[in-house]
Amino acid sequence: MFGLKRxxxxxxxxxxxxxxxAAGCGGDDTNTSGGGDGxxxxxxxxxxxxxxxxxxxxxxxxxxxxxxxxxxxxTYEEVGPTEASPTSQVSYIQTAxxxxxxxxVVSANDPEAICDxxxxxxxxxxxIVTFDSDTNPDCRDLFINQASAEGIAxxxxxxxxxxxxxxxxxxxxxxxxxxxxxxxxxxLMEEELAASHxxxxxxxxxxxxxxxxxxxxxxxxxxxxxxxxKGIISPTTVGIAAAARYLxxxxxxxxxxxxxxxxxxxxxxxVKDGTVTAFALWNPADLGYLAAFAAxxxxxxxxxxxxxxxxxxxxLGSYEVGPDASVLLxxxxxxxxxxxxxxxx
Amino acid sequence: MTTTQAPVRTYKAHAQPAWRxxxxxxxxxxxxxxxxxxxxxxxxxxxxxxxxTVTYLLRDVAPILLIALPxxxxxxxxxxxxxxxSIVGLASVVTGLLAQAGLPFPLAALAAVxxxxxxxxFNGFLVTVVGLPSLAVTIGTLALFRGIAVGLLGTTAIxxxxxxxxDLAKANIPGTPIPVIMVLFAVLALVFAVVLHFTPFGRxxxxxxxxxxxxxxxxxxxxxxxxxxxxxxGAVSGFAGVYFTLLYSNARGDNAMGxxxxxxxxxxxxxxxxxxxxxxxxxxxxxVLLIGTLGSALRLAGISSDxxxxxxxxxxxxxxxxxxxxxxxxARRSAAIGRRRGRDHRxxxxxxx
Numbered sequence: 001m002f003g004l005k006r007x008x009x010x011x012x013x014x015x016x017x018x019x020x021x022a023a024g025c026g027g028d029d030t031n032t033s034g035g036g037d038g039x040x041x042x043x044x045x046x047x048x049x050x051x052x053x054x055x056x057x058x059x060x061x062x063x064x065x066x067x068x069x070x071x072x073x074x075t076y077e078e079v080g081p082t083e084a085s086p087t088s089q090v091s092y093i094q095t096a097x098x099x100x101x102x103x104x105v106v107s108a109n110d111p112e113a114i115c116d117x118x119x120x121x122x123x124x125x126x127x128i129v130t131f132d133s134d135t136n137p138d139c140r141d142l143f144i145n146q147a148s149a150e151g152i153a154x155x156x157x158x159x160x161x162x163x164x165x166x167x168x169x170x171x172x173x174x175x176x177x178x179x180x181x182x183x184x185x186x187x188l189m190e191e192e193l194a195a196s197h198x199x200x201x202x203x204x205x206x207x208x209x210x211x212x213x214x215x216x217x218x219x220x221x222x223x224x225x226x227x228x229x230k231g232i233i234s235p236t237t238v239g240i241a242a243a244a245r246y247l248x249x250x251x252x253x254x255x256x257x258x259x260x261x262x263x264x265x266x267x268x269x270x271v272k273d274g275t276v277t278a279f280a281l282w283n284p285a286d287l288g289y290l291a292a293f294a295a296x297x298x299x300x301x302x303x304x305x306x307x308x309x310x311x312x313x314x315x316l317g318s319y320e321v322g323p324d325a326s327v328l329l330x331x332x333x334x335x336x337x338x339x340x341x342x343x344x345x
Numbered sequence: 346m347t348t349t350q351a352p353v354r355t356y357k358a359h360a361q362p363a364w365r366x367x368x369x370x371x372x373x374x375x376x377x378x379x380x381x382x383x384x385x386x387x388x389x390x391x392x393x394x395x396x397x398t399v400t401y402l403l404r405d406v407a408p409i410l411l412i413a414l415p416x417x418x419x420x421x422x423x424x425x426x427x428x429x430x431s432i433v434g435l436a437s438v439v440t441g442l443l444a445q446a447g448l449p450f451p452l453a454a455l456a457a458v459x460x461x462x463x464x465x466x467f468n469g470f471l472v473t474v475v476g477l478p479s480l481a482v483t484i485g486t487l488a489l490f491r492g493i494a495v496g497l498l499g500t501t502a503i504x505x506x507x508x509x510x511x512d513l514a515k516a517n518i519p520g521t522p523i524p525v526i527m528v529l530f531a532v533l534a535l536v537f538a539v540v541l542h543f544t545p546f547g548r549x550x551x552x553x554x555x556x557x558x559x560x561x562x563x564x565x566x567x568x569x570x571x572x573x574x575x576x577x578x579g580a581v582s583g584f585a586g587v588y589f590t591l592l593y594s595n596a597r598g599d600n601a602m603g604x605x606x607x608x609x610x611x612x613x614x615x616x617x618x619x620x621x622x623x624x625x626x627x628x629x630x631x632x633v634l635l636i637g638t639l640g641s642a643l644r645l646a647g648i649s650s651d652x653x654x655x656x657x658x659x660x661x662x663x664x665x666x667x668x669x670x671x672x673x674x675x676a677r678r679s680a681a682i683g684r685r686r687g688r689d690h691r692x693x694x695x696x697x698x
Contacts, residue, residue, distance in 0.1 A: 090593060
């Protein structure tokens with residue numbers, strides 16, 4: 001009797017555990033149909049691995065990927081860690097290799113840390129496409145580059161020139177003083193100004209350190225030191241949002257133009273209240289869409305990632321592989337009052 | 346029914362036949378569950394039967410398995426070490442910085458293990474000499490060691506390590522899908538099992554966990570014993586940090602963030618009582634493997650990480666609840682026996698039931 005009751009308890013615990021396992025595994029029939037089916041004889045199972053799940057930016061890009069995979073008749077899956085750390089991505093790369101998917105589309109949390117895992121997946125004949133954040137070029141087959149530095153610099157200068165009428169003083173609110181990409185963009189913007197807009201004068205570059213409050217204060221200081229200022233460019237999403245917040249409550253609202261790189265969700269209210277006319281970024285949905293088509297082209301053997309290879313990417317048209325096995329999405333996307341409500345990231 | 350026929354003076358643990366005491370334990374329940382999970386996964390999860398699964402699974406759980414060994418000893422003495430994952434991160438950063446500075450890799454690794462040992466010694470000092478509760482101490486050092494690790498390296502990563510060593514960390518035993526680190530783990534596990542279960546030192550840990558005053562009066566140096574355990578935990582965590590660094594070819598301050606919870610969860614799942622004095626290493630090893638296998642199978646089945654966390658959490662709660670439930674049933678049962686025996690004595694005849 002003693003034994004019986006204890007055994008009953010043990011069995012209860014066991015049954016509960018098994019039930020949990022069964023519940024967990026229940027969905028696998030629908031989820032792992034990826035294996036080897038898909039198109040003709042190529043493996044068109046494509047897995048998207050973003051930096052982390054629950055991030056609106058990647059939700060948008062991966063929705064684009066899912067749309068593309070559906071168009072070419074493959075199977076789409078999205079996996080990922082909840083926190084954006086490189087080592088947590090490794091187990092998902094390993095899982096994709098075990099499942100034998102055709103291609104893995106990944107945004108790397110670290111350019112080196114996931115390299116070995118990617119190499120192992122490639123030796124299990126999984127094609128690797130990176131998007132948004134690249135790894136070391138040796139570790140992947142193709143990188144989908146969201147925007148070129150030249151494109152980013154040019155679109156912001158074009159936007160500000162249009163908004164201030166082609167002449168006057170402008171300033172730049174950047175991230176930190178030693179941010180490599182920001183400095184490269186600023187340099188290219190100066191070249192673009194000198195070449196195409198000699199009447200626009202860049203009076204100062206200030207650094208908000210990608211901190212909301214610092215960027216806010218720097219914006220206020222800029223407007224005090226340069227009363228003639230007609231426009232501000234902020235090539236960082238934190239900076240542009242903070243600057244917009246300052247402008248929207250100041251007397252300069254509407255008279256000082258603001259543009260730069262921002263996300264629709266952060267900028268929506270300032271576009272609607274007239275503080276900001278237009279700003280730029282790439283379209284993450286297109287980025288995911290292109291990455292999925294690139295994965296398909298690799299999986300079918302249509303391209304190998306050599307420079308000069310070309311492939312079709314559905315509604316986006318034809319693309320060519322550039323140097324370092326990278327593909328450029330195109331010119332940055334301009335968001336304004338007319339289209340901002342189509343985006344949620 | 347058989348129990349009532351036994352003589353009146355029986356010790357509780359021996360009230361049942363030996364096979365039943367061996368088989369019907371928390372540890373075997375976990376082992377059976379592990380086997381079940383493996384079987385169910387083999388049948389229902391595609392690609393689970395590939396040798397890659399074994400390799401990846403064992404590689405990933407290796408740091409957890411390693412640290413679970415000293416953690417078991419610590420929890421058996423009714424203490425806890427929450428700083429282990431931070432020591433892993435610290436050791437990883439130390440390995441990276443020294444290797445980058447041009448030190449031969451074995452020396453850098455040795456230094457990292459030494460740093461881990463010192464970190465463990467610091468925990469032990471605060472717990473045993475200063476006399477602070479280990480929960481509070483190691484919550485503090487969890488933040489402290491992690492802070493030092495991130496502070497030393499900032500947000501950058503060191504990724505350049507000698508290929509010989511990184512390949513060794515990922516190598517398999519020739520002809521099998523089993524990583525070579527498992528050999529080292531098997532040796533360590535054997536040593537820990539012998540120490541915990543078959544030496545006076547090991548028995549003293551259970552004694553401390555059950556009642557540290559009684560243990561002290563029996564001639565056990567409680568403070569020195571605990572100090573040794575924290576040092577041991579630090580050293581093993583330091584070594585796990587070196588392994589982690591090589592496995593991912595990557596030294597970062599935030600390496601192994603949150604791993605302490607995975608380790609402690611596995612140890613508790615393996616049947617070690619958080620109140621000390623109870624536990625066995627084979628249960629702990631099965632516990633680590635159970636959580637690892639479950640995660641691997643669910644990931645393969647395309648289940649998202651949130652759901653995997655939910656399932657692991659439920660499993661842990663179920664295991665803890667089932668223990669308490671069993672204890673409660675036993676207590677009720679003992680009380681019932683006591684009452685019946687009382688009646689028996691008065692009537693001098695066995696009561697029907």
